[in-house]
Amino acid sequence: MDETVVVVGGGYGGAAVAKALDAHADVVLVEPRDAFVHSAGSLRALVRPEWAPNMFFRYDRLLSRGRVVRARAASVDAAGVTLESGERIDAGHVVLASGSGYPYPAKTRTDVAAEALAQLRETHRELAGAARVLIAGAGPVGLELAGEIKAVWPDKQVTIVDPAERIVPAFAPEMRADLHRQLDERGIGLRLGTRLSAEPPVEPGRARTFTVDGITADIWFRAYGVDVRTSHLGPDLAAARTPAGRVRVTPHLNVEGFPNVYALGDVTDLDEAKMAGYAMRHAEVVAANIAARVRGEEPTETYTPSPIPSVLLPLGPDGGVGQFPTPDGPLVVSAETVAEYKGRDLFIDRFVELFGTEPLTEAEAASGAVPAAEAASEAVSAGRR
Template sequence: MVTRWIQAEIIAVIGGGYGGAAVAKALDAETGAEVVLIEPKDAFEHAAGSLRALVRPEWAPNVFFPYDRLLERGRVVRERAASVDAHGVTLASGARVDADHVVIATGSAYPRPAKSGLDSAAEALAALRATHEELASARRVLVTGAGPVGLELAGEITSVWPEKQVILVDPAPELLPAFAPELRADLLSQLAALGVELRLGTTLAEEPPAEPGRAKTFTVTTTDGAGLTADIWFRAHGVHVRSDFLSGELAAARTPQGRVRVDEHLRVEGQERVYAVGDVTDLAEAKMAGYAMQHAEVVARNIASALRGERPTAVYRPSPVPSVLLPLGPTGGVGQVPSPEGPQILPAETVALYKGADLFTGRFAELFGTAPDAAPAPDASPATAGAGASA
């Protein structure tokens, strides 16, 4: 049977991050619709690899993937969305992209070095290398925030400079409380072996006098009255959801935290042809790259159904068992994935095989068409891909 696509239909995807790039690629390859990806950056920034890029600047180019080979028939518009409604996008330039289907995939902002916040890959590379020089000169490194990003940063730093003292400060009384006790015990053991100092259940009474990522010796006090001296610090907390541009009836679907309410088909609340994927969604799960790519699969299937004149049937339900692949450098780390028996704990060797060795750069090279001869990364649950991409 020959599938007849509605050729005139336009799909606007706002945001070219993990979920946006994946849904745009799938719809461009599998439907006859015109896919328009709206993204101000000149290259996809693989945030899950940015922490390794910080400590290994020769590896940093692996973090960036140009958009020019992502779509075969669609187009990428290098602009920022000023306003998005149920019928399309008004760009910062004032130009308009009218669309029959809209996918909101604008993700979130996060402090450097996890996300650069820059639109130019060349500028982002230069910023990483400059911060590397600052870090290289420091003996004691303070990281505020002991979630996945802070933990991965500690692991990357100690893998290159085992002599550096890394201090993690977090107001929570324990690490990764949502995960199995066995995972947390393994994590604590590995951190102790790396010499990472944990100060949990407290926070800084005031910010250090230097900017994050700038070398300057300082002493600060934590809220429990202890002193702490370091030569450089990084902030590994503070997510800002990018949804301020939603207008009209779409703005009504935003939560007070800026996330977008969606139904089981990932349609924006009250909408038939507007979807959301990734960090911007108000789903009860961690905001990780792998989940965003799972969202993209569901949305691509549902829009393809709509183009055939059918009702959407693909459903997304967050797993009750949280997943993570959390490298501590190229050879260490902890992992947890769902199984029929409950949480399955992964040893460091498996975490390194699936993620730590190359941080999934092989599969993104395949997605973006930048290394057609590269072997794909070992298969892993998509839910765990890029676990440290966002906190």
């Protein structure tokens, strides 16, 4: 069996599965960005620009045997990947890990770390001069953004609007009550059951005073709207796509109908929140099953979403709410626990271990001097099709 594994997408799940398979197969990770982006740190990076380089990690030390090819996939089929350049990477196994897009600043708008850092700092300057902030969307992203803003600028007026009648409705009432308490303590306004009649007449992240539906603010951010990245699937794999654009998978995380193709993370149709932690658990299952197939064995690892959702939702470095599943039901955790697990460092140490290096330095991130992954043309010229 061809031991080449091509992983499409170097986000949380893609990087983890590539690393786990590096000792077992010929791994090619296809990723257009020049550095891994720790998107869970983007909201902290917005309000604390001195911290921002911590969300970028170089790819050049992720793999020992395999390689990272900086390129964008134009078409992916069950036999490999065709890059936008027209170059082809054939593979015995394909992993779909292309993730999803989300409005800035929760996710960056560029594939270049230096540009992303410059954009975050420009938006920071806009935000710093705004007294009143409107956030459209009271999901975890909108709530976390509000908490990060208040942690740095406690005197800013922050208002969140959402058409839903309740925040985080899938979670335990005790967690929701604690969340409301902490939002009240921070002076974060909630207008639930409220749908804006029109978007504010200014680009998100740009400071300009406006009034919409009786709400006056100086800057606003959009915290809703996921764009699943599966448009590059070829006709064979596209048949497994749902109307929402996600990919149907089996308990082994195979794409339905394709025993050599796997999917993980945001692109899957699994009934669970799309979170980095889940994507990295998917990566463990996918890596074990591909390693088994490379050894000539039948895959045995399966994945079943928990009926009890979990979350760690910081409200700045020292606040937040969380819930874990247990055999006895949901376990609601304290703000101190959220801060200890996630809020204070946002899991930076975990990614130092994964990528085998510290985050980018200030000089590397600002200058664009990121040690590059090999370009697609270099991989092909070296005979690595």
